[in-house]
Amino acid sequence: MSKIFTQADVSSHSKPDSLWIVIDGDVYDVTKFADDHPGGKKILQRVGGKDASKQFWKYHNEGILKKYQGKLQIGSLDSKPKAAAPAPAAAPAPAPKAAPKPKASTASSSSHEQSEALEPFGQLIPFADPSWYQSYHSPYYNETHAALRAEIREWVETAIDPYVTEWDEKKEVPAEIYKEMGKRGYLAGLLGTKYQSNYVENPIKSVPAEKWDLFHEMLVTDELSRTGSGGFVWNVIGGFGIGCPPLVKFGKKPLVDRILPGILNGDKRICLAITEPDAGSDVANLTCEAKLTEDGKHYIVNGEKKWITNGIWSDYFTTAVRTGGPGMNGVSLLLIERDFPGVSTRRMDCQGVWSSGTTYITFEDVKVPVENLIGKENQGFRVIMTNFNHERIGIIIQCLRFSRVCYEESVKYANKRRTFGKKLIEHPVIRLKLAHMARQIEASYNWLENLIYQCEKMGDTEAMLRLGGAIASLKAQATVTFEFCAREASQIFGGLSYSRGGQGGKVERLYRDVRAYAIPGGSEEIMLDLSIRQSLRVSKMTGMKL
């Protein structure tokens, strides 16, 4: 879009049949668009032939320009200073310096050799991004994290963010986006374990596989969550992030070799099917039954699963079934494939996370080969419990980023909206709201970093025992923080967060997504109770003195 115009050129296009406007030194032809403009055509005609930057920024956020620029921009003004070009929201990735010397073979050890703070990144709004984005010192991140952060942010800002509202309203994300998650090598790093380079065609670009650690994994989820849509995040990693780890960690090699490449390359989808119409947080009491056939070669599965994320699109279901007696010792995990006769799925209508595909599943006499057993028969409960830590950490990362999105949107809006003769940010009551949001976000995020570091250092079983209580507690902390931030942001945006779309659109959507985080993966009440029970039980075994 290199055409250069003078202000006189633009001024001669001020009529409805040829209507140009200027925004930030760029020239837009809105003649045809005016009829479709959601704000009305007259308002555009009033600024025809003129610089409309001030009016534009009053009513829209950055996403609008990104979405429409390609279609409507016809050039720039000759007077547009080069430096005035709109800065990309994400600063370019700092050029990778010499890779830190690995001390040991684990990826994590390299993280702690970062002695200098990393370059600043992003829009530098305090608390809208984690502090290491603003060049705070941190023991957890190095150049590989910075490079990955820049890679994902660029993709999210250009190919995802401008379209998320549309996808949410349609309750579907284009299949190419999940495919792209595979092509970019992201899926192979989202399993709570080392990077699965053996199973992918294109490993991730910005991080050598052997350097991959749980902080890289956190970054992928965190940056995707900047879209401010639980539906989007769950669409691309929701079912996968909880359904695939049990397969990778406990599946038999032939099964893993057969199906994992398709999943990690983004061609096939997998989800986790545990919850039932009558068994949610009370997993030990699930009733979906799997009976071994007399020849010992198959299980016959009968039962129902409810609220299953991604179920309608999934090719594989990592399913909790009852293979033995009552309680936790009769539960197993089976990999059920969509092609097996007797599997049917239907979409459920829910309050939030619209594009995540929440599903009701029925299994009727489904014949599943014993080779599809994940882990050992009747020992599935342990696999499920191990998996819960990973699931809850994912929920925490998303909730804290969504809280930041609520905060960031509020800060930006408060700096442009004027009431009673001053900007919102000049009202102490608004600053107080922002302060209460920020303190909860930062406190929770610092705890999250600590727990991720512990997960990195402990094995799965040790982490399940020693971190289960703290992770449960932080899950409750994160969902309460998210609910608080969504509410406060909504109050700051007023009517704009009551109607869907537009400037308050992210806040309105996130407000509807809150319960999808506070209830699944262990409700707040169960989490808080578990946090104390589990922590006391483990500490008793490890020498607590009361």
Ligand code: HEM
């Ligand atoms: C390239 C030029 C423009 C594009 C692509 C555009 C696009 C849009 C879109 C998509 C919306 C729906 C709400 C949203 O998603 O934010 C909207 C609403 C609106 N636009 Fe524009 N617009 C443009 C220029 C302008 C200008 C120059 C003005 C004012 C002079 C304006 C005034 C408004 C108003 C008042 C609304 C309604 C806001 C509300 O519902 O609160 N627009 N515009």
